[in-house]
Amino acid sequence: MSGTDGLTRDQLALRARARELAQEAAAQAAETDRSGQYPWPMVKKMAEAGFTGLTIPREWGGPGGSVLDAVLVVEEFSKACAVCGRIAVEANMGAVGAVMAYGTEAQKKLAAGLVLAGDKPAICITEPEAGSAATEMATTAERRGDRWVINGRKTWITGGGVSRLHLIFARVMEDGAFKGIGGFLVVRDGEGRPEGLVVSRRIPSLGLCGMPEAELEFRELEVADDMVLRAPGGWQRGFGRLIDAYNGQRVGAATVALGLAAGAYEHAVGRANDRRQFGRPIAEFQGLGWMLADMSIEVEAARALVHRAARSAGPAGFPDRLAAAQAKVFASEMAIRVTNTALQVWGAAGYSRDNPMERYLRDARMFAIAGGTAQVLRNQVAEQILGRKLPQTRDGFLRVIAEEGAAGKLAAD
Numbered sequence: 001m002s003g004t005d006g007l008t009r010d011q012l013a014l015r016a017r018a019r020e021l022a023q024e025a026a027a028q029a030a031e032t033d034r035s036g037q038y039p040w041p042m043v044k045k046m047a048e049a050g051f052t053g054l055t056i057p058r059e060w061g062g063p064g065g066s067v068l069d070a071v072l073v074v075e076e077f078s079k080a081c082a083v084c085g086r087i088a089v090e091a092n093m094g095a096v097g098a099v100m101a102y103g104t105e106a107q108k109k110l111a112a113g114l115v116l117a118g119d120k121p122a123i124c125i126t127e128p129e130a131g132s133a134a135t136e137m138a139t140t141a142e143r144r145g146d147r148w149v150i151n152g153r154k155t156w157i158t159g160g161g162v163s164r165l166h167l168i169f170a171r172v173m174e175d176g177a178f179k180g181i182g183g184f185l186v187v188r189d190g191e192g193r194p195e196g197l198v199v200s201r202r203i204p205s206l207g208l209c210g211m212p213e214a215e216l217e218f219r220e221l222e223v224a225d226d227m228v229l230r231a232p233g234g235w236q237r238g239f240g241r242l243i244d245a246y247n248g249q250r251v252g253a254a255t256v257a258l259g260l261a262a263g264a265y266e267h268a269v270g271r272a273n274d275r276r277q278f279g280r281p282i283a284e285f286q287g288l289g290w291m292l293a294d295m296s297i298e299v300e301a302a303r304a305l306v307h308r309a310a311r312s313a314g315p316a317g318f319p320d321r322l323a324a325a326q327a328k329v330f331a332s333e334m335a336i337r338v339t340n341t342a343l344q345v346w347g348a349a350g351y352s353r354d355n356p357m358e359r360y361l362r363d364a365r366m367f368a369i370a371g372g373t374a375q376v377l378r379n380q381v382a383e384q385i386l387g388r389k390l391p392q393t394r395d396g397f398l399r400v401i402a403e404e405g406a407a408g409k410l411a412a413d
């Protein structure tokens with residue numbers, strides 16, 4: 001861990017508090033991984049310590065922490081137990097961020113109460129046939145009088161079966177016409193409720209095993225009109241505004257990757273000093289010293305990008321999309337490299353399930369996939385730095401050319 005990094009006294013104290021509780025999380029991380037059980041007892045302690053709902057403004061009962069505050073907490077938990085780190089992400093950013101920015105008073109009260117009590121909301125975007133191409137989702141929300149009826153399937157929903165608050169993205173249909181993509185809030189009270197929200201399968205996964213990843217089905221799921229999350233700009237701009245809120249979760253995911261890498265790196269430094277071969281600490285071999293040096297450089301670079309992205313958050317609490325994508329691409333790929341090298345420093349002991357190194361490696365693998373793959377986020381970085389739309393569909397460029405032609409821009413090119 002580097003020094004104060006421009007953090008305030010309060011932030012240093014917050015980080016120290018998180019580090020202390022994270023020691024308890026570290027002690028149960030192997031069991032969480034082995035059992036695949038969601039770490040409810042730890043979640044209770046995190047909520048009691050104020051680490052869930054940290055970003056909820058004071059008027060809604062939270063401490064009004066910043067995105068950077070949340071990032072500091074997420075890194076500490078992720079070093080110890082990445083499942084707990086991810087819980088800290090979603091209990092502070094993403095769906096809850098969208099509600100606190102766009103929600104009605106009643107929606108904000110609901111979401112704030114849930115996360116402050118320890119809920120980790122679920123964000124439901126991805127579908128079997130719409131992953132990177134999220135706007136091609138097929139799930140529909142059809143208006144029927146003063147209610148909405150949702151039908152469709154989502155996949156890889158983090159927290160499916162444990163989360164209470166769900167933010168469901170769906171195609172809005174009114175009078176048989178497609179209006180845009182909207183967000184719908186549903187609270188799961190427990191097994192079988194509401195009836196139309198079905199957790200159909202838990203997906204077995206490589207890492208982060210204590211966190212359920214699930215397929216959800218919406219079968220005539222009824223949502224009252226006052227549970228529609230109406231972002232500014234109307235339905236047509238709905239997806240854009242909702243995904244803007246999601247930039248917070250991208251920074252959160254980058255932070256979990258950072259924490260995993262930092263945790264693995266610290267274990268590698270300790271092992272290099274402790275382990276002796278050829279009559280000397282293996283730390284004395286230059287081959288290892290350079291590996292550790294590179295790891296430290298990569299971890300510090302990722303931390304700088306993550307903090308920069310967190311500090312870019314505007315009044316709504318959403319980080320800048322370019323800074324968020326840059327941080328996530330770098331941190332997610334860095335974490336795969338660093339956790340892999342850290343395992344190498346440990347030798348065979350690192351390969352054993354008796355030690356945490358193989359868990360760090362498995363846990364780190366997801367962040368270049370989930371929350372926007374590294375390739376898709378590079379597309380987003382390219383769009384931003386070039387200042388032009390780079391549509392990915394075959395007909396997309398034709399549309400851009402037509403729009404630019406209509407705006408008289410083509411002549412300039």
Ligand SMILES: CC(C)(COP(=O)(O)OP(=O)(O)OC[C@H]1O[C@@H](n2cnc3c(N)ncnc32)[C@H](O)[C@@H]1OP(=O)(O)O)[C@@H](O)C(=O)NCCC(=O)NCCSC(=O)CCS(=O)O
Pocket residue numbers: 086123125126131132133134135158236237238239240241243244247249250253321370371372373376380391392
């Ligand atoms: C955005 C994509 C789905 C590409 O789809 P399109 O080509 O159809 O969309 P665009 O025209 O590029 O964008 C539509 C609309 O959204 C605005 N937008 C897009 N990205 C951002 C952003 N990062 N910040 C702010 N606004 C954004 C864009 O300006 C357009 O706005 P207007 O309608 O013009 O106003 C695709 O690029 C993409 O992002 N795919 C990844 C999907 C993804 O991230 N899924 C995450 C699922 S949740 C998850 O994985 C959780 C994991 S974890 O535990 O954290």
Ligand SMILES: Cc1cc2nc3c(=O)[nH]c(=O)nc-3n(C[C@H](O)[C@H](O)[C@H](O)COP(=O)(O)OP(=O)(O)OC[C@H]3O[C@@H](n4cnc5c(N)ncnc54)[C@H](O)[C@@H]3O)c2cc1C
Pocket residue numbers: 122123124125126130131132133155156157158159205213366369370371372373374375376379392
């Ligand atoms: C552990 C985990 C947790 C997740 N949690 C959630 C969640 O809570 N909520 C949710 O909604 N979703 C969640 N997801 C889904 C995640 O957002 C998607 O997996 C991700 O957006 C990629 O979609 P896909 O897996 O369908 O890959 P695809 O889109 O099928 O991509 C396959 C490959 O093609 C590449 N590719 C696709 N399009 C392009 C392009 N235009 N340019 C270059 N390369 C491209 C990709 O980079 C990738 O390598 C989670 C996924 C995982 C693994």
